[in-house]
Amino acid sequence: MKNLPVSELLNEIADYLEFADDMYRVRAYRKAALVIEGLSEDIEQVWKEKRLEELPGIGEGIAKKIDEFLRTGKLRHLEKLKKKTPVDMEGLGRIEGVGPKTIIKLYKELRIKTVADLEKAAKKGKIRNIEGLGPIAEHNILKSIEFAKKTKDRIPLGFALSSAEEVIKTLGTLKEVDNAGIAGSTRRMKETIGDIDILATSKAPAKVMDFFTKMPNVADVLAKGETKASVRLKEGIQVDLRVLDDRIFGAALLYFTGNKEHNIILRRIAVEKGLKLSEYGLFDRKTGRLAAGRTEEEVYKKLGMDYIEPEMREDEGEIEMAQHHMLPKLVGYDEIKGDLQMHTKWSDGSNSIEEMALAAKKLGHEYICITDHTGKLAIANALDEKRIARQKKEIAKVNKKLIGIKVLQGTEVNIKDDGTPDMDNKVLKQFDIVIAAIHSGFKNTKEKATKRIIKAMENENVDIIAHPTGRLITKRESYEIDLDAVFDAAKRTGTILEINSYPERMDLRDFHVRAAVKAGVKLAINTDAHNADQLKFMRLGIGTARRGWATKKDIINTRSLKGMMGMVKKSKSKSGKIFK
Ligand code: DGT
Ligand code: CA
Numbered sequence: 001m002k003n004l005p006v007s008e009l010l011n012e013i014a015d016y017l018e019f020a021d022d023m024y025r026v027r028a029y030r031k032a033a034l035v036i037e038g039l040s041e042d043i044e045q046v047w048k049e050k051r052l053e054e055l056p057g058i059g060e061g062i063a064k065k066i067d068e069f070l071r072t073g074k075l076r077h078l079e080k081l082k083k084k085t086p087v088d089m090e091g092l093g094r095i096e097g098v099g100p101k102t103i104i105k106l107y108k109e110l111r112i113k114t115v116a117d118l119e120k121a122a123k124k125g126k127i128r129n130i131e132g133l134g135p136i137a138e139h140n141i142l143k144s145i146e147f148a149k150k151t152k153d154r155i156p157l158g159f160a161l162s163s164a165e166e167v168i169k170t171l172g173t174l175k176e177v178d179n180a181g182i183a184g185s186t187r188r189m190k191e192t193i194g195d196i197d198i199l200a201t202s203k204a205p206a207k208v209m210d211f212f213t214k215m216p217n218v219a220d221v222l223a224k225g226e227t228k229a230s231v232r233l234k235e236g237i238q239v240d241l242r243v244l245d246d247r248i249f250g251a252a253l254l255y256f257t258g259n260k261e262h263n264i265i266l267r268r269i270a271v272e273k274g275l276k277l278s279e280y281g282l283f284d285r286k287t288g289r290l291a292a293g294r295t296e297e298e299v300y301k302k303l304g305m306d307y308i309e310p311e312m313r314e315d316e317g318e319i320e321m322a323q324h325h326m327l328p329k330l331v332g333y334d335e336i337k338g339d340l341q342m343h344t345k346w347s348d349g350s351n352s353i354e355e356m357a358l359a360a361k362k363l364g365h366e367y368i369c370i371t372d373h374t375g376k377l378a379i380a381n382a383l384d385e386k387r388i389a390r391q392k393k394e395i396a397k398v399n400k401k402l403i404g405i406k407v408l409q410g411t412e413v414n415i416k417d418d419g420t421p422d423m424d425n426k427v428l429k430q431f432d433i434v435i436a437a438i439h440s441g442f443k444n445t446k447e448k449a450t451k452r453i454i455k456a457m458e459n460e461n462v463d464i465i466a467h468p469t470g471r472l473i474t475k476r477e478s479y480e481i482d483l484d485a486v487f488d489a490a491k492r493t494g495t496i497l498e499i500n501s502y503p504e505r506m507d508l509r510d511f512h513v514r515a516a517v518k519a520g521v522k523l524a525i526n527t528d529a530h531n532a533d534q535l536k537f538m539r540l541g542i543g544t545a546r547r548g549w550a551t552k553k554d555i556i557n558t559r560s561l562k563g564m565m566g567m568v569k570k571s572k573s574k575s576g577k578i579f580k
């Protein structure tokens, strides 16, 4: 799916046009970007079938640009705009709170062209004097420059994983490739990826090298040897490929999956056993004979331990547990029975309730919960009481029509500044599931943010807290929050915390999940899908849950509908108190 890159491209053009003060075009490009982002079809399919101009908001000019981008991975128009613009829009735009309008002001008043200029000016206290910014904005700009430095060049797992799978699929079409698999941080399902590592087995490595470096999606070849090559894909991510022999595929997979610390300990254990472990296999030190190598299972076994799932290989105590046969049985990728957060056309999603239900059924779900925004969150087309009642009728109709999937009516309600939900309790009561979330006030103090969430959990109708820390990978750090206090309150009030699978969110994070599981908090893995295709994000959340050592019983939506609803409602009333 190229929908996101295409929509980002159009927004980028709009940013430059804004600098050029071409507001008519800015609006056109922004509108087109929004249409494509929300499109449930694959834009490449639409393009192949020459239907681009049939999409709302897409005329001949924009269609031509999309065509060039999908054909070549580049866009000359954008390159030209970049050359003409004196400032680094891309770099500056990555700083949170700095949009095109601010960039223009910064340039006009302080001649700021780069992030380095901005940092200098902020440190000198010059930003606070610009109209509309002030000292708090200046402080936040400095903080987000630090953050951007840290996350630069890492890509959210959701995007890297699709690219990696695309490469595997392409390699699979070459008959000389016997086996191919993903390694590295992508296989460990880490939330962001530096580069993609792929291993393949073949008797004809030279052919594989040629094929790999000439794949249609390759933008640059960075290195090419006899059995190793690195390329940069058109979407910007680097892929390393190594070709090796079938007999040592397991040992190589183990080595290149990592992480490095996990590998180092395994090597030490091998030495203690008179063995030697490397990417080429596990060998007997005395005889030099290969003791294991074809599969990872075989290597772990020879090292005297149980097989360790890739998501756990982070040197977090997993090796000792494997030696003592005490590893938890992680929640499986096929164990989720339903999805409890998604949006439809009723608020800011782009598919109907029925379309979401059909797509979920195809994925094997037994139930879904529609959680369109309610309350006063104006930006997201939130539902009022009247529309909630109408939606209930539509859900009933869909339930009557479809078999094999049950649709629940829920809501994602905003948590107000004072910690109360942005909707009357008498309305909230009518939903099957109420999800509450923070969408504002990201600069609250830790104390205030923590109190606010706990207050929301104490509401008798709030069942789940969505994306509890509010972070956006590469865009926004979490608001400060005392998670231990939140976990305590979750248990006390019987509130469930969400693992949000949306690629930019992935919230709770892996180490939060681990702490929540330890604390005995119940979790739900949801996609927060805004179109039917995004229901596939579920595996990203499952990966995060597995990285947090969560088991089936920790996750409420591994249960059947009745069991799941029982957990939601029973745990809420079991807290013994009804809060007002
Ligand atoms: P990334 O790409 O930054 O998201 O993280 P990884 O874990 O994919 O790291 P990468 O691509 O540098 O290397 C892939 C794996 O190869 C890594 O997890 C472990 C293994 N590896 C790489 N360099 C070394 C090394 O110097 N020593 C050892 N023991 N293993 C290494
Ligand atoms: Ca890597």
Ligand code: CA
Residues within 6 Å of the ligand: 184, 195, 196, 197, 240
């Ligand atoms: Ca690598």
Ligand code: ZN
Residues within 6 Å of the ligand: 412, 437, 439, 466, 467
């Ligand atoms: Zn939300």
